[in-house]
Amino acid sequence: MGKLKILSGKEVCDILVSQGFIQVRCRGSHSVMQKAIPNSTITVPVPLHKEIKTGALLSIIRQSGLPRSFFEN
Numbered sequence: 001m002g003k004l005k006i007l008s009g010k011e012v013c014d015i016l017v018s019q020g021f022i023q024v025r026c027r028g029s030h031s032v033m034q035k036a037i038p039n040s041t042i043t044v045p046v047p048l049h050k051e052i053k054t055g056a057l058l059s060i061i062r063q064s065g066l067p068r069s070f071f072e073n
Contacts, residue, residue: 001068001072002029002056002069002072002073003032003072003073004054004058004068004071004072004073005069005071005072005073006044006051007052007057007071008049008051008052008069009031009046009047009048009049009050009052010048012046012048012060012071013031013033013048014046015066015070015071016033016035016046016066017033018032019035019064019066020035021035021042021044021054021064022034022035024043026048029047029048029049030045030046030047030048031045031046031048032044032045032046033045033048033064033066034045034046039061040065042064042065043063044060044063046060057071
């Protein structure tokens, strides 16, 4: 496993969009991204901060089901 990049909320949203997620709403300092899969929907809240903390980024990776390599150096 490589080291996670320091990413902003916008950069994380861009990665999610490139993998098929769409932004369904944005309120305050959070954006909610969704992806339809057969018989379900994946929903991932993303804080729109300048730097997302490591724990929050790991949670986003886990919830999205994307490989960690998309978020590594």
